[in-house]
Amino acid sequence: MSHLRRLGTLWLGTDANQRLRLRQTSLAMLLMVVSVSVLHFAVELAGGRADALLWVWSVFSLGGMVAFYTAIRSGWSLRLDDPSMTREQIAFALTSAALGYAQAGPLRGACFPVLNLILMFGMFQLRASHAYGLCMFALALFGGVMTTMAVRQPAAYPPAVEMGHFLMLAFMLPAVAVLTARLSRIRRRLSHQRAELARALTQLQAIATRDELTGLPNRRQMQALMDQEQLRSERHGHDFCIAIIDFDHFKHVNDTHGHAAGDTVLRAFAQAGQAALRASDVLARWGGEEFLVLLPETPLPLAGAGMERLRQQVAALRIDIGAPQPVSITVSIGVTGHRPGEPLAEALERADRLLYQAKSDGRDRVCSDA
Numbered sequence: 001m002s003h004l005r006r007l008g009t010l011w012l013g014t015d016a017n018q019r020l021r022l023r024q025t026s027l028a029m030l031l032m033v034v035s036v037s038v039l040h041f042a043v044e045l046a047g048g049r050a051d052a053l054l055w056v057w058s059v060f061s062l063g064g065m066v067a068f069y070t071a072i073r074s075g076w077s078l079r080l081d082d083p084s085m086t087r088e089q090i091a092f093a094l095t096s097a098a099l100g101y102a103q104a105g106p107l108r109g110a111c112f113p114v115l116n117l118i119l120m121f122g123m124f125q126l127r128a129s130h131a132y133g134l135c136m137f138a139l140a141l142f143g144g145v146m147t148t149m150a151v152r153q154p155a156a157y158p159p160a161v162e163m164g165h166f167l168m169l170a171f172m173l174p175a176v177a178v179l180t181a182r183l184s185r186i187r188r189r190l191s192h193q194r195a196e197l198a199r200a201l202t203q204l205q206a207i208a209t210r211d212e213l214t215g216l217p218n219r220r221q222m223q224a225l226m227d228q229e230q231l232r233s234e235r236h237g238h239d240f241c242i243a244i245i246d247f248d249h250f251k252h253v254n255d256t257h258g259h260a261a262g263d264t265v266l267r268a269f270a271q272a273g274q275a276a277l278r279a280s281d282v283l284a285r286w287g288g289e290e291f292l293v294l295l296p297e298t299p300l301p302l303a304g305a306g307m308e309r310l311r312q313q314v315a316a317l318r319i320d321i322g323a324p325q326p327v328s329i330t331v332s333i334g335v336t337g338h339r340p341g342e343p344l345a346e347a348l349e350r351a352d353r354l355l356y357q358a359k360s361d362g363r364d365r366v367c368s369d370a
């Protein structure tokens with residue numbers, strides 16, 4: 001790491017958000033150092049000498065900025081609503097500028113661009129209400145300083161000139177506040193749009209991976225999960241099994257009770273099926289009334305026993321479809337183990353053949369090739 005980078009890390013730390021805040025505060029500090037130096041230079045240029053008041057102001061202004069830097073760098077400001085302390089820093093800089101104005105004499109006009117710069121610090125962070133609040137604060141502050149100076153030192157601060165300065169501020173500061181408010185609205189709209197996009201993305205992901213009716217992973221998602229499992233099993237050499245589940249005479253449920261009742265039965269099965277499986281097993285809707293189970297790291301005898309348990313629990317279900325009598329269903333299941341090196345499609349075909357064997361053997365049973 002270069003010396004410069006090490007120094008940067010020492011000054012700004014490593015946390016990205018903190019670095020951003022500290023960069024901003026460092027810039028404000030630099031502005032303050034320049035302002036203080038310019039004021040001292042101006043006093044020298046005018047042939048005078050910095051008096052005690054100027055030194056007090058200088059120490060106050062620079063000390064304040066050091067205090068802000070320390071509050072942020074130490075992490076103390078993280079407990080605040082705004083850890084950047086933007087509002088506080090701007091209010092402080094405005095106070096310092098107003099006090100500097102009282103001492104700048106003929107060079108006090110230089111305060112106005114500085115004032116603008118101070119307010120611009122808030123443009124990217126302040127809320128509209130805070131911008132208007134700070135604008136009012138600055139107007140009151142400068143109004144007070146200008147009046148005091150015009151009364152106490154009318155030769156150096158002629159009342160008419162001070163009135164002109166104040167009128168200029170009374171126009172300039174609200175204009176900056178209006179611009180800040182506009183930026184704030186744009187920022188809010190952008191963050192709202194970003195949140196909406198994130199929500200839409202989550203929804204799209206759900207649509208792309210979930211079956212709408214049952215909430216189970218859909219065929220596409222299951223295919224991806226099985227591909228992953230195949231890779232994992234090849235790398236680590238463990239077994240995994242696949243089972244295909246098909247409802248028995250489901251057409252009869254639809255024909256007797258209606259399609260909506262059939263949907264209720266599918267949902268009830270999805271819930272019961274998931275509950276009957278281990279947390280690591282995945283139940284997915286493969287299509288229609290056909291479901292697929294992926295049993296990772298499971299030898300075939302265990303998978304067969306798991307499917308038998310599921311079959312029994314499904315057969316024991318009494319599903320309320322809003323009719324006088326609940327509906328019960330049975331399922332036929334074909335289960336097989338994936339063989340090392342074989343394409344997934346082959347294991348799926350085998351599970352399908354076993355399923356049809358279960359159907360032709362009389363349904364409501366599990367067939368495996370164990």
Ligand SMILES: Nc1nc2c(ncn2[C@@H]2O[C@H](COP(=O)(O)OP(=O)(O)OP(=O)(O)O)[C@@H](O)[C@H]2O)c(=O)[nH]1
Nearest residue numbers: 246247248249250251252254259260262263288289
């Ligand atoms: N309610 C509902 N029914 C569905 C859905 N998808 C498929 N089905 C129905 O599932 C039934 C499948 O019928 P078949 O393929 O004849 O099978 P089966 O009646 O279960 O008979 P076997 O499989 O031979 O035991 C059809 O009536 C389809 O309409 C769905 O999303 N909702």
